[in-house]
Every structure is written in structure tokens, then in C-alpha cells.
Amino acid sequence: MQTSRRKFVITSLSAGAMLASTMRSHAEGTEVSETDANAKAVGYKARATQVDTAKYPAYKAPQACANCQLYQAKAGSEQGGCPLFGAKTVSAKGWCSAYVKKA
Ligand code: SF4
Numbered sequence: 001m002q003t004s005r006r007k008f009v010i011t012s013l014s015a016g017a018m019l020a021s022t023m024r025s026h027a028e029g030t031e032v033s034e035t036d037a038n039a040k041a042v043g044y045k046a047r048a049t050q051v052d053t054a055k056y057p058a059y060k061a062p063q064a065c066a067n068c069q070l071y072q073a074k075a076g077s078e079q080g081g082c083p084l085f086g087a088k089t090v091s092a093k094g095w096c097s098a099y100v101k102k103a
Helices: 002-028 037-041
Strands: 079-081 089-091
């Protein structure tokens, strides 16, 4: 009887861990590629420090997705949503020419 209960607890914990993992990967989503047409159109870079400042002189450090008004993620997340890219995510350290300083 006790073995059965132990088995149930172990199975439940495993199922919970798998569910949490699935939910986490869904929340993080697929990161938009710099080569996607939409990303290219707005000069998105996954690393703001790699922005072509000759082409995008508006970029000034420490601007990044993490401090952009359009960025949708919990504080401290490495990636989050951006309405410009639908279901795809952007890097917290990224930047694009649609950047708006978070109020
Ligand atoms: Fe990042 Fe803001 Fe550009 Fe979206 S609009 S990619 S959050 S800088």
C-alpha cells in the first residue's frame, strides 16, 4: 500500500514538472530571427550593442527591449513578447527602430 502511494506521489511530481516545463517554453516562445522580413524592416537586433548606429542613429545605450514600452515580459525575463512580431518573442537585450522608452 505504501509503495503504491509513493508511486503516486512520484508520478504526480513528474507530471507537474513536465507541465511547468511546457508552460515555461510556451511563455518564452520562439524568438524572432534578425533575418525575418518584419525584423529586417525595423532593424531588429537580438543584441542592441550590434545595432548599426550609422543606419539607426536614434539608438542610444542603454536602450533595449527590456526597457521598451512595447516589451511584454516579467521583469528579469531573457525574452518576451512584442506586438510587432505576433507570437514570436524578442530578446530582452534586443532593440529595433520602433523602440519607445518605457514610461
Ligand atoms: Fe524591442 Fe521595443 Fe522594438 Fe519590440 S518595439 S523589438 S520591444 S525595441
